[in-house]
Amino acid sequence: MISGSFGQHHISSSAILRATGSRVIERNLLLLAAPFTLAGMLVLYLGVPQARGHHALLVGLATVTAFFLVHLYWKKIGYKGDSFLLPITAVLSSTGLVFLYRLNPAYGMRQFAWILIGLGVLLLTSRLLVDFRFLSDYKYIYALAGLIALILPIFFGQEQGGAKSWLDFGLFQFQSSEFVKILLVLFLASYLVENKAVLTAGTRSIGRLSIPGPQEWIPLVAMWGVSLLLLVFQRDLGTALIYFGTFLAMVYVATARVSYVIFGLGLFMAGAAASYHLFGHVRSRVAIWLNPWPYADTAGYQLIQSYFAIGSGGVLGTSLGQGYPGFIPLVHSDFIFSAICEEMGLLGGAAIIVLFMIYVYRGIKISLNTKDEFAALAASGFTALLGLQAFIIISGVTGLLPLTGVTLPYISYGGSSLVANFILLGLLLNISHEAAADL
């Protein structure tokens, strides 16, 4: 069934392929993204007093140029990765840059540096890891490395915004969970490919339900344990949710067994219910989500301020620099979407969501075009990871779901998050490069 569908995908993607070969689409889209970035910086330069004298225009110009240089380099080496993802990322990270500049030029400058570093890492990823397949050989190393990276902050970590998930390296702080999520996808992809047959069929049966043996499902339960570990010791609800969601998505993609998903969700619900009863901070998150107003001066302050920002925005927004998103604590990281909603209105907020939708659409398309299961699983895992993270934080700050603090990919302030997501982008592009190059 799987091999049967391959031919159709080859035919349907050949048209895009001709274009991706010369990367014309990427160039044209970047040409569209450039005025957006520059206009944003120009508005800041003209209309926002605190952003003046901080070389807003130069930073904007440099960012645009950096993205173009990546494009030109790829064109030169004949890189065949997806042509849409880099321009989408350019718009998302430029939006983040403009808003960080507007909120606090110092954050803007640092974010600018991290975008440059991120693009450098993206180039390295597209160069060094272009034959990504070898990555599947080291799955237990990932598991070990990931576990260590997650456990370290429990002992040596610093608490930021309620989550104890940061490692302090003096010069900069490092949020290991942002990188572990990539290892997670790689590990799961390798592991699921190896054990797919057993997991799908099951080795023993209880009544009519066939279930796999302990050697197959123990690692999966371990994954659930890791999520809970995050939840309990690092108080990082958001990351736990993303890990677990990605895990379920990949298990479903590999096995097509809804029973796993239901079983997983059941485990998650049990974990969530237990932590609701055990931990005060989980209870208060839920209470605030249900009705933040009684906590307007205390624990609900941040969410209420986010509501005010979004409510003040209306359809068109107050326009850049004219609102008061600074009233929201942590607006530069988890709550940056509320700032966008205030100053760019519903149109701006919806545009960001639509960009993530296109990102996810391209990611799904990439994994549909892969020729083996490891690549397909990895691509869909990365896509699910990024999409889930964007969905969870946007839902959190708008009150659709209880708030769990994670960064909005490419937009929120933070080097770890930005660099990790650029690596993710590079791996996704490498997968699409392979599929396109093999034709």
Next chain:
Amino acid sequence: MKNNILKLGILMLGLFSILVVYLSYLQVIRGPAIAANTYNRRFQEYEAQVLRGTIYDAKGAVLARTEFTDGRGRRVYPRGRETAHLIGYISELYGRAGLESTYDRYLLGREGADRIRNYVNKILDRQQSGGDMVLTLDANLQELAVDLLGGRRGAVVLIDPRSGAVLVMASSPSFDPNRLDNIWSSLVADEAAPLINRATQGAYPPGSTFKVVTAAGALAEKPDLAAKTFSCPGFIEVDGYKLMDTDVHGEVDIKKALAVSCNTTFAQLGVDLGPDGFEKAVKAFGLTQDPGLGVPARPGTIAPTDKLHPTELASSAIGQGEVLVSPLQMALVAAAVANKGVIMRPYLVDTVKDSMGEVILQTSGRKWLTATSPQIAGIIKEGMLEAVRYGTATAAAVPGMQVAGKTGSAQNPHGASHAWFIGFAPASQPSLAVAVILENAGSGGAVAAPIAGRLIAAAAAKGY
């Protein structure tokens, strides 16, 4: 596997679609209500940036202006407690009140051309400003009225009956709006209720000043009463209930009954009017309506018609019973008689400008109600002139000017009677209508009438 990937993709795009729908609902439908919440600090921030418009009195004296210190605006009220009830206040802690609150959008430059102008100003980092307001109030007369009240509980209202322009509206005790945040807790706790604008929110029995309304109602029902005489034995019995008069007034016509404030006559007229006739007379003078000055006002109240049995009618007709009205409303009663039966809609704000000085709102005299006919107004005016000439209101007399007036000494459960006076001047061409009340201060003729006289004299000297 590809099929599963496709399903995953559809699920994720579905989740994002839900998010877009929810965001639209949040921002467009619920947004305005959320943003209007008092916890939202954006409004105060806006306040601090905008050069809020200045409020002037009729002669150009500043009543409220914004001073900038360290880049933040602070509101200053040069006339302090004298105008506090009208101008109101803006406080980050205790909200907004008075004309400051009612005309917020204009003063902050959020109306008309100022909306666009201030948007551009903000982008260009220039000072944003709001529009100025000019009131009908005369700050000097207001000061005099406050002095005449002398810290006693009471209120004074002076209006131009020809236009409805409010020249004086004083309420005592008052508060200093410049120090509101510091004194708020004591203001709220004060049993004298200094935050209440007694001129518009007061609920007083009007006493004998109300006989003007009863007279107008009775004359409208039976015009021949004008030629009739009434006999006053010093009391009246209604349904076996004996109502004592202040004196034995003997044979009086309706003018003299007004002049000497004969309770017997007006109690009988009230009983004769009946519940519907009495209510009609009250409503004709707009006593149960809020005239819409832009400051909080309490519409007057009377007993419901099904409870207006003869004894209640007898006492309501002389401004006792369940009749409760504000000084503003009684000033409008005087204005109705002065203006040949027509009440002009009272107003406090003459003009509202935008930040460039262009006039956005301009109030002019507009007819509000026809309280009574010119003939009836003429008869009552005669009675009120006689009251000042030889009756209960002689203390309101002003040398060289014909003043018409009616006193009241309203009994109440709180102690001595409320001293009332309503009147107008000059009688030939009335340009001033006044109402004075002093709570629990004794007789209207002795306490309230002299205040009215001095205020009228001062206003006339200023050319009003």
